[in-house]
Amino acid sequence: MLAWKRLSRSKIIWPLITLGILMLFNLFFTPNFFRIEMLEGHLFGNLIDILKNGAPIMILAIGLTLVIATHGIDISVGSVVAISAGVVAMLIGGDLAGNPKYPIAFAMGAALVACIAAGMWNGMLVSWIGMQPIIATLILFVAGRGIAMVTTNAMVIWLYAKPFALLGQGYLFGLPFSLYIVAFLLLATYLVTRRTAVGMFIEAVGINPKATRFAGINARGILFWCYAFSGLCAGVSGLVVCSTVMSADGNNAGNLAELDAILAVVLGGTSLNGGRFFLLGSMVGALIIQTLTTTIYAFNVAPEIAQVVKALVVYAVSLLQSETFRARVAGMFARREVAA
């Protein structure tokens, strides 16, 4: 009982329970949901698909976790995904023979630099100009798609350079390559935030920016770099997205991805009010969303109803994670017991 109490207070338990319930549901109602097959040295199956398809959102969620921990928000990440895809596709070029215009590594580096610059722009608006984060990032949310369209001349660019497909479609040791990207980013972010003072400073800024400044910490710098990092993550996510479909579509790449990513962070236990953040929680949150999507597809739910189903589940999960709601429900049961 005591162990449960301690467990229920830790933030990671609720997203895990939610994921468990979703999995359990699939165990009973989706045939072969847990089957994993080995085909040509690669693992295939619903679970692998969930991980693979969830990778772009997971990458976005890593960057957003830090931004949200500062009591900020970055709604431009979806548009930055499109910029990243646009830049890398332009530089690789749509040569049908698959010969890249510039070296693939250079193209990817350039895309990431563009995305970090986009993040820095957001960071500058928020930290130095003092703009409200949702407004500051709204600018790039709108303008980003325009920039992406300009880089691709408003066309959908198809890529044929095979090596680039590794990022989103390739496999390594039987697992999708994108998972290694997620793992690397996650580990690096964990080490930088928790093995240096970065994490504590981010949480301090999110809880009380004024007191942080008064404690002699460069609160503005912290904010700035969080947004820049979110830009970088969006850039990496954009590379994966572009590589998965081997095309760059300024209109659709990363469309509404910001909402899924924000949801993943919040489901993972990081509050929109800033403060304590949970990188692993955000990953679980992203997996919840992806599992939900996959489940709905597995049931052949019509797309127009699928969104409603998704919304209902998210609503239920949010209630489950709300401490106030849980306390109220517990209170109702307690009263009933007394009455009986």
Next chain:
Amino acid sequence: MAGEEAWGMSESTPILEMRKINKHFPGVKALSDVDFRLFPGEVHAIMGQNGAGKSTLVKVLTGVYKQDSGEMLLEDRPIRPDSPLAAQKLGISTVYQEINLCPNLSVAENIFVGRQPLSLGRIDWGQLNRRAVEALKRLNVSVDVTQMLSSYSIAIQQMVAIVRVLDVSSRILILDEPTSSLDEAEVEQLFKVIRKLRDDGLAILFITHFLDQTYRISDRITILKNGEFVGEYRTETLPKLDLIARMLGKELSEFSFAMAGEDRKKESQKAGQDARSLLAVKDLGLRGAIAPFSLSLDEGDVLGLAGLLGSGRTEMARLIFGIDSANQGEILVKGRKTNIKAPRSAMLAGMGFCSEDRKSEGIFAELTVRENIVLALQGRKGTFRYIPKKKQLEIADELIKSLAIKTPGANNEAGQLSGGNQQKLMLARWLATNPIILILDEPTRGIDVGAKLEIMELILNLSRQGMGVIFISSEFEEVIRCSTRVAVLKDKVKIAELSGEQMSESNIMHTIAGGR
């Protein structure tokens, strides 16, 4: 003396009487047996330190709070307003400190918002504007009422706020700190309006912390202290010095030197010239916040800043610590000119600052005690020179022990600590950085007596070890007991510096009362 005289005088009957008002909040007795009367055609000021109960009393009167006991009589009829709206209906009109107007609506709209005159279901703009002009005329104010409110000065906006709450049935007007954001000319403009309303027979309750303004505008003064009624006086019979003494709860004859104070004075005389200068401030100032001031702080010095609320003590501290940027003057740390443009540069120069506003400028409620303590030190070392958790715990445990911070453990949330312990926590944060200069803004406010004494003891010990301390407190007694020198401030100006035998409560009060 003055009290008996006031009560004994035969006067017109009061329009409002509050008798034996009591109000408890959890753990605090906000008002105990407070009496208050208001006469028509008079301006009545309520005076008192922070936490004296001024605003609680006004909130009882305006129906924001309900008193636990006691009665209120309006024109001899008992009233119990249960909301500000109910109070307004009874004829009690209030203008709050923050102006609750819409800057992007016209003056006329602001006056009549929510009760616009209608004709055929639509707003009758002609009538609206005409009536607004008439209403303002009552205050001798003539402005173009169709202009946006934001295009006028704060003083005019104040007057619009007054006109808005006044209507024909208003008998009492309450003004809560109406002058705090006005300049001298605007204050006079507002006072003219207040005098006009007073002469029209309105009873006006005026709350301010500006002593001089109280004497310029009020006919009667009620003093509160710690939620208790001290006395009611006619303004002309109450010398300024008496007012200060009564606000602080001292009889003039009672002022005595505390033992610790005596010790400090001897120390300050002994200190002599061999002490090294830690801080020298030359003509530092910021227009609108504080007039240029100079001060110096040697090793082992405790410089007390004494003054009433709003006298500029905090502004001084904020300028030195780089929270606000000065627009003139310079700061020398250990004799070297230092450019302090942000708290960070102040910290790197060896300063620490505990804000008077613990909650919003000091404590990170959701971080642990350990994190709260090591934060500034980690900031000083740099982001990437991480202090390992084990070392953090050592530092935290040591400071928890040496400052006797009461917490279940170093890894508990700081928000759960009591006020006094949070104060110590902020001190611990700065002590961890080993500063040479520590600025403490009201470190003893809102904490219990035991914690107060501990903190004062700590200040004395730190200064004996050679630290320079700037100590701000509203309690002059505390300032004298801790300080080697005292700078006296009044109305955003440093008016004097007292040291040695000159340091006494009565001297500080005389300086404040008599200063320019």
